[in-house]
Amino acid sequence: LFRSHNEIRSFKIMYMSSGYGTTDFYINAKEGLSKYDVDTTLLVYARSEYMDIEFYHESNQKLLKDAIHNILLVCLLGLTAVLLALLIFANTITSDIEQERNKIGILQSLGVSNKQLIKRQLYIGLAVSGATIILANVMLWLTVALYSAFTDVVLGNLLWGYPWMLHILACVVLGAIITALYVLPMKSIQKYLPIENIKTRK
Numbered sequence: 001l002f003r004s005h006n007e008i009r010s011f012k013i014m015y016m017s018s019g020y021g022t023t024d025f026y027i028n029a030k031e032g033l034s035k036y037d038v039d040t041t042l043l044v045y046a047r048s049e050y051m052d053i054e055f056y057h058e059s060n061q062k063l064l065k066d067a068i069h070n071i072l073l074v075c076l077l078g079l080t081a082v083l084l085a086l087l088i089f090a091n092t093i094t095s096d097i098e099q100e101r102n103k104i105g106i107l108q109s110l111g112v113s114n115k116q117l118i119k120r121q122l123y124i125g126l127a128v129s130g131a132t133i134i135l136a137n138v139m140l141w142l143t144v145a146l147y148s149a150f151t152d153v154v155l156g157n158l159l160w161g162y163p164w165m166l167h168i169l170a171c172v173v174l175g176a177i178i179t180a181l182y183v184l185p186m187k188s189i190q191k192y193l194p195i196e197n198i199k200t201r202k
Helices: 005-016 035-048 057-099 101-109 114-151 164-189 194-198
Strands: none
Touching: 057 101, 057 164, 101 114, 101 194, 114 164
């Protein structure tokens, strides 16, 4: 990072007078300057020092735009898959509890309260959601670690800028949804009398 023309000229004389190949500079302009003014100034100075200069604004913008589009597409596909899986899971849980209505009615007639039945479903939901989140994270980070190992990409660089808070929030929301899918069907059974649940056939 150079602060003045003299620093660039001194560096050029000291290191580049007998060098070969290409030397890249990272130049940080002052805030408030437009990129066109900065590019023009650098171009004029580079020509005065018999240096070649290239700008990558358009290519970088295109790469960023393509990357954002790909990320949005992957997120949309992932969200669709998650919603479909949750829908199938909800139907399965609801069907299982509906088939157990006669057993639930027997438990109710023996004195088991609705609160105890819901608490049981809550514990099951918390256990399943916890196991699901742990398994999903293990698979995710194992995939990331394998990708880093096979592509020689530094793991720290690969995870640079990763939205950890969003990741934690997504895990919490997923756990809450899975738990709710276990509890809500049981709450719907409460509106029936124990004798009505007992008479239910599979």
